[in-house]
Amino acid sequence: MKRLFLVILLGIFAVTAIATCHRPALPSYPESPQHRDGRFHNPVPRPAIGLWQGLKLAWTFFFAKPDGTVPDTPIPVRALDRAQLEAAPDHSLYRLGHSTVLMKLRGRYWLTDPVFSRRASPVQWAGPARFHAPPIAIEDLPPIAGVILSHNHYDHLDHAAVAQLDAKTTRFITPLGVGDQLIAWGIDPAKVEQLDWWQSADIDGLRLTATPAQHFSGRGLTDSDRSLWASWVIQDAGLRVFFSGDSGYFDGFKKIGDAYGPFDLTLMETGAYDERWAFVHMQPEQTLQAHLDLRGRWLLPIHNGTFDLALHPWEQPFERILALAAAHRVALTTPVMGERIDMRAPGPGTPWWRKALRAEGPTPSTSQAIVR
Template sequence: MAWKNPWYDPHLEHHTPEGFKNPEPELRQKGDLKKWQKERKASGLPLPPEEGYPAFISRWCQPVDLTGSEDAVWWLGHAAIMLRLAGQYTLIDPALSPRVSPVSFYGPQRKTPAPLQIADLPSLSYVVISHSHYDHLDRPTIKQILRRFPQVEFIVPLGLAPWFKRMGARRVTQLDWWQTVQLDSITFQAVPARHWTMRTLWDRNRSLWCGWVIKQAKLNFWFSGDSGYSDSLLAIPERLGPFNLLALPVGAYAPKWFMQGQHMDPSQSVHLHQAAGCPLTIPVHWGVFELADESLDEPPWVLDQALRDAGLASAFFYPWKIGQRYLLKNLIQDLS
């Protein structure tokens, strides 16, 4: 018997009876994946960082500093973000394993060390997930979280709650695009993204993908998740802005003919940064896994060039080191 979407709403454009879809046209054609893999192998891509991996790690990685109790945000590498708000810790898309793959011996491997281990955390209240791909929903990391913090609340896109329940999670909230939940003093709202989901050969697009808007006191934070560019994303700052913190992807964009429907390039992220009013923006989705054709060290200089082309200063949109912390009390001061 064919699987039917139990959350299907015929009034929503991104719903289908079999799962979910992007409102935008699908850009990939049948056979494109094999074509890209063949071209990539023939060209020997991706190339290593220009100065080698050890030098890249030395330049771009640092241990996480958990001292103090002030509200803060950390970039943990790739798309992983950590927040400390009113003493409560939130992890977003924590992928801290040596590989992001259904198996431990094959698949994309970390090229830079994880700056944090779950055992390092003094507490953990919330885990937010953008979608089911292995570099965003990492089963070994989730298992570690559940062993150490069994009462943690997971906030996930529509369709992912059953996976977390099978993992033993006790508290799971799943949301559709534009839906909101308030937990303690923090509001979490799922927002659209242009992407897709798949963990096995049989579950393509059976769970939703999304970005998140997180609000608490003076913080208004848009984490875009994994997303290709679409003009429809401009509705997010129009409806939910002004934001004072963004996290936008700047990696896994090459080659554009293959990646553009699911990953932004730096120039597109700069356009969203500008449309959102140029708040402090963390470039994410780079620096850890070689998922596309660009080298690990390419996104920072491509981002710098995109900002120059747009006539923007880099003071509010610059590459962070993996593990870097920013104290949120500085947001108002720095943006004034």
């Protein structure tokens, strides 16, 4: 077993090392307050994980995962087609899985962190596999006005998806450095717009603003923090949406809320958490507090339900945020993958992650929204 573990680790290290060696030199960003010594930084330094601790975590992920991190029954998915999307009204939103969300704004379509591959991994023969197929294939999507990327981790930046989306996407909007990765993959530089924190781009009537997050980046062994990570504020006339990307809890949420809130809808990371990496992934209690800091009206939990990326039961993020939202009278929406919601008035959704109605007491009510 130990020999297999070492072989797997060496295989992954070899693949990522090769990928890194073929990466072109990344440019410097002297104007960015986040960039120094060749890397991007959080305002508060990220605690280091030692080699031994990292190996112990790897061993746990490969060989000692607790039961329940993967569903044992199929996840419900509502299949979509292009005709449905084109007939949908403006302000429609569809969750396609993990942190991939499709939005229709001003008659055009926008994608966040599109991951359509079977595995969130540098290779497709190993790594976290999907629990469900995407509700729609890339080739069936309508033309995409813009792809909004939060950072370059494999569960948020899918090389195969980017290559396939290139033909039908007008623009890729990224944090600093992530766009350079796309250009290295062959995306036309004219289609790539890279922003630092607090910078905005006005595109087709929308304003997209890169806002801070507390996280990290890297796709190989030597490119740690060579590109920036970000959350995003999406403004369309009277509509304001926040997309968290990945982040630990920090005072930046309050600053974003003060600058751009209140938000009609927050798309908030709620999943793949653990106390050992709380600095870069929020616990559900922190997700709720971040939503309150942002002055959000409706909360949609994302970063869950698609990949096995943590040690908690796969459905736990939904149950915890549902109970917390009910206790704090926060409006929570939990659409089935592929289900349409109205970003201005989503509705509470259903506890679709439960296998069946069980004798476990009533579902916490989330129908009473706080009016702010």
